[in-house]
Amino acid sequence: MSLLEVTNLGISFGGLRAVDEFNISIDKGQLYGLIGPNGAGKTTVFNMLTGIYKPTDGKIFLDGVDITGKRTAEINKAGIARTFQNIRLFGDQSVLDNVKIGLHNSFEYSTATGIFRLPKYFATEKKMDERALEILSVFGLDKDADVLASNLPYGKQRQLEIARALATNPKLLLLDEPAAGMNPNETKDLMNTIALIRKEFDVTILLIEHDMKLVSGICEKLTVLNFGRVLSQGETSTVLNDPEVIKAYLGE
Amino acid sequence: MKKINKLALFANKSNQRLFTTILVILVLYVLMTILDGTGNLSSLMKGLLVPVCAYSLVAVGLNLCVGYLGELSLGHAGFMCVGAFSSAFFSKAFVGIIPDVPRFILSLLIGTALAALFGFLIAIPVLRLSGDYLAIVTLAFGEIIKNVINVLYVGVDSQGLHFSMKDMMSLGMEPGGKIIINGAQGVTGTPRQSTFTISVVLLLLAIVITYNFVNSRTGRAVKAIRDNQIAAETVGLPITKYKLIAFTLSAAIAGVGGVLYAHNISSLTATTNTFGYNMSIMILVYVVLGGIGSFSGSIIAATILTLLPEMLRGLSNYRMLIYSVVLIMLMLFNWAPGILKWREAHGIKNFKSILKSKNTKEVQ
Numbered sequence: 294m295s296l297l298e299v300t301n302l303g304i305s306f307g308g309l310r311a312v313d314e315f316n317i318s319i320d321k322g323q324l325y326g327l328i329g330p331n332g333a334g335k336t337t338v339f340n341m342l343t344g345i346y347k348p349t350d351g352k353i354f355l356d357g358v359d360i361t362g363k364r365t366a367e368i369n370k371a372g373i374a375r376t377f378q379n380i381r382l383f384g385d386q387s388v389l390d391n392v393k394i395g396l397h398n399s400f401e402y403s404t405a406t407g408i409f410r411l412p413k414y415f416a417t418e419k420k421m422d423e424r425a426l427e428i429l430s431v432f433g434l435d436k437d438a439d440v441l442a443s444n445l446p447y448g449k450q451r452q453l454e455i456a457r458a459l460a461t462n463p464k465l466l467l468l469d470e471p472a473a474g475m476n477p478n479e480t481k482d483l484m485n486t487i488a489l490i491r492k493e494f495d496v497t498i499l500l501i502e503h504d505m506k507l508v509s510g511i512c513e514k515l516t517v518l519n520f521g522r523v524l525s526q527g528e529t530s531t532v533l534n535d536p537e538v539i540k541a542y543l544g545e
Numbered sequence: 546m547k548k549i550n551k552l553a554l555f556a557n558k559s560n561q562r563l564f565t566t567i568l569v570i571l572v573l574y575v576l577m578t579i580l581d582g583t584g585n586l587s588s589l590m591k592g593l594l595v596p597v598c599a600y601s602l603v604a605v606g607l608n609l610c611v612g613y614l615g616e617l618s619l620g621h622a623g624f625m626c627v628g629a630f631s632s633a634f635f636s637k638a639f640v641g642i643i644p645d646v647p648r649f650i651l652s653l654l655i656g657t658a659l660a661a662l663f664g665f666l667i668a669i670p671v672l673r674l675s676g677d678y679l680a681i682v683t684l685a686f687g688e689i690i691k692n693v694i695n696v697l698y699v700g701v702d703s704q705g706l707h708f709s710m711k712d713m714m715s716l717g718m719e720p721g722g723k724i725i726i727n728g729a730q731g732v733t734g735t736p737r738q739s740t741f742t743i744s745v746v747l748l749l750l751a752i753v754i755t756y757n758f759v760n761s762r763t764g765r766a767v768k769a770i771r772d773n774q775i776a777a778e779t780v781g782l783p784i785t786k787y788k789l790i791a792f793t794l795s796a797a798i799a800g801v802g803g804v805l806y807a808h809n810i811s812s813l814t815a816t817t818n819t820f821g822y823n824m825s826i827m828i829l830v831y832v833v834l835g836g837i838g839s840f841s842g843s844i845i846a847a848t849i850l851t852l853l854p855e856m857l858r859g860l861s862n863y864r865m866l867i868y869s870v871v872l873i874m875l876m877l878f879n880w881a882p883g884i885l886k887w888r889e890a891h892g893i894k895n896f897k898s899i900l901k902s903k904n905t906k907e908v909q
C-alpha cells in the first residue's frame with residue numbers, strides 16, 4: 294500500500310480553480326518530484342496536504358488514515374512535515390532552538406517542570422540538545438547551533454528548515470523549492486543531502502522544483518502540474534519524454 | 546567534549562541575562578534602603594517604593610505578553626485591578642479572623658489566581674483575534690472591569706455576604722455588618738502589609754519564573770508561535786494551548802502587582818488613572834521604552850518613570866525639561882540604529898516587529 298494516496302483533490306479561490314482533480318500515489322521510501330511552471334498550483338497542493346488550506350474536493354490518505362480536513366498540527370503528528378518556498382524559520386531563536394521546537398512533541402515535560410526547573414527539566418533538555426545537534430550535524434549546521442536563525446546565510450536557512458522538519462520525525466517530508474535562490478554548487482550539495490537524509494531518516498520525500506534538470510537526477514517519479522491540472526505522471530524518464538510535457542514546459 | 550562545552554555556554558547565556566536582572570533589582574533595593582536609612586528619602590518617594598514594584602510586576606507580565614507571545618494587550622491594568630480588589634476583599638473580610646501572615650499569603654494567592662482566571666477566560670475568545678482587534682478587546686475588558694467594580698457593593702454580617710450593584714442601602718445589612726467594597730469609594734482600610742522588602746522578593750520571584758518560562762519547552766513553543774504561527778503549526782504545536790498558557794501567566798503576574806498595590810494604599814479605588822486605560826497605556830510605555838522582550842528594561846523604565854517626577858520636585862522649574870530629556874534618551878535607547886543593532890545582538894526587540902502584519906492569506 295502506498296504511503297500517500299490523494300484522490301481528486303481540488304480547491305477554488307473565489308472564481309479561480311487553483312488545483313483540480315489532482316491525484317497522486319507515493320510509495321514508502323520514494324523520492325518523488327512535483328514540477329510545473331510558476332503559478333501551476335504546486336504550493337497550493339502542499340498547503341492542502343498540510344491542512345493550511347482546506348480542499349474543496351477530494352481525499353488525502355496517509356498510511357491508510359484519512360487526514361482530509363484535519364488541522365495542520367494534527368497532520369504533522371500523523372506524519373507529514375514540510376518546508377516553505379518562502380523560508381519560515383523561527384528567526385528570533387537560535388539554530389539549536391529551531392530544531393528543538395521540531396522535537397517538541399517527542400520530548401515532554403510540563404510547563405510547571407520548566408518554570409520550577411525540576412530535575413526532569415535538565416534531563417530532558419539535555420536529551421533534546423543532543424538529539425538536535427545530531428540532526429544539525431547531518432547538515433553540517435552543528436557549528437552554527439547558537440547563531441540566531443535569521444542571521445544564517447540563505448543556503449543554510451533552507452537547510453535548517455529541512456532539519457527542523459525532520460526533527461518532527463515525519464513519515465513524509467514535503468520540500469517546496471528547496472534549491473530556490475541557491476547557486477549551482479549549493480544546489481548540487483543540497484541534492485546530495487536530500488538523497489542522504491532519505492536513507493538516514495528513513496523518510497519518503499515529495500519535492501517541488503520548477504527546474505526540471507534538477508529533479509530528473511534524483512527523483513524516481515514525477516508529476517507535472519500545469520494550470521492546476523496534472524499534465525503527466527509516472528517514471529521520471531517516461532515523463533521527461535512525454536510530448537505533452539516537452540510541448541508545454543521544456544519547449545520554451 | 547566540544548559539544549558539552551557548547552551546551553554549557555547556552556545555559557550560561559540565558560542565565561547571564563537573568564543574573565544581570567536580579568543584580569539590577571538588588572542594587573536598586575540596596576540603594577533605596579540606604580537612602581531611606583540615612584534619611585535621604587522624602588516621604589513621597591518612600592510612598593512610591595511599593596507602587597514601583599507593583600508597576601514593574603505588571604510591566605513584566607505585559608512584556609511576557611507583548612514580547613514573547615507577540616500580542617498587544619491594552620487591558621493589563623484590568624488584571625492588576627482584579628488582583629488588587631480580590632485580595633483586598635479577602636484581607637479586609639478576614640482581618641482579625643486569620644492571623645496577619647497567613648492571611649496575606651492567602652490573599653496573594655487569591656489575587657494571583659483570580660487574575661489568572663480572568664486572563665484565561667478572556668484569552669479564550671480574544672486570542673482568536675490578533676493585532677488591532679486584540680488591542681481593542683483587551684482595552685474594552687480593562688474598562689469593563691473598572692466600571693463594574695465602581696458600582697459593586699459588598700458587605701458581610703452574621704448572615705454572610707451581601708452583594709449589590711445599586712447602592713449601599715440595598716445590601717440590607719445588619720447594624721453590626723462590615724462594608725467591604727463600597728462602590729466608587731472602593732475598599733478602604735485594607736491592612737497595609739506590602740512592605741518594600743516583600744515587594745522586591747515577589748518581583749524577583751516573578752522574574753525568575755518568567756525567565757524560566759521563556760527558556761523552557763513551553764516558552765520555546767510560545768516564541769515559535771510569535772515568530773511564525775504557520776510554521777509552528779506545521780511542526781505540530783498546539784497553538785491555542787500555548788497562547789492560553791502564556792496569556793494566563795502574563796495576567797497572573799499583573800495580578801501579583803495588583804495585590805502589592807492594594808495592600809499599600811489606605812483607599813483602593815478603580816479610576817482611569819489607577820486601573821483604567823491610562824494605567825494600561827502607562828504600563829505599555831514602560832514595556833516599550835524599557836525594550837520589548839527585556840524584563841530588566843521594563844523594571845528600569847517603570848522605576849525611572851515613576852520616581853523621576855518626585856526626584857525632580859526640588860528642581861521644580863526644570864522638572865518637566867529634565868523629564869522630557871530622560872524620555873528622549875529612553876526613546877533613543879529604543880530606536881537609534883546603532884543601539885538597535887546592539888540590542889538585537891542582546892536579544893531585545895523593538896516595537897515595530899510586534900506590530901507587524903499577521904495577515905497570512907496566501908501561504909507560499
Ligand SMILES: Nc1ncnc2c1ncn2[C@@H]1O[C@H](COP(=O)(O)OP(=O)(O)O)[C@@H](O)[C@H]1O
Pocket residue numbers: 306309311329330331332333334335336337338906907908909
Ligand atoms: N489563498 C489564496 N487565495 C487566492 N489565490 C491563491 C491563494 N493561494 C494560491 N492562490 C493562487 O493559486 C495559484 C497557484 O499558486 P501556487 O500554488 O502558489 O503556484 P506554484 O505552482 O507556483 O507554487 C496562483 O494563481 C495563486 O495566486
Ligand SMILES: [Mg+2]
Pocket residue numbers: 335336337378909
Ligand atoms: Mg510555489
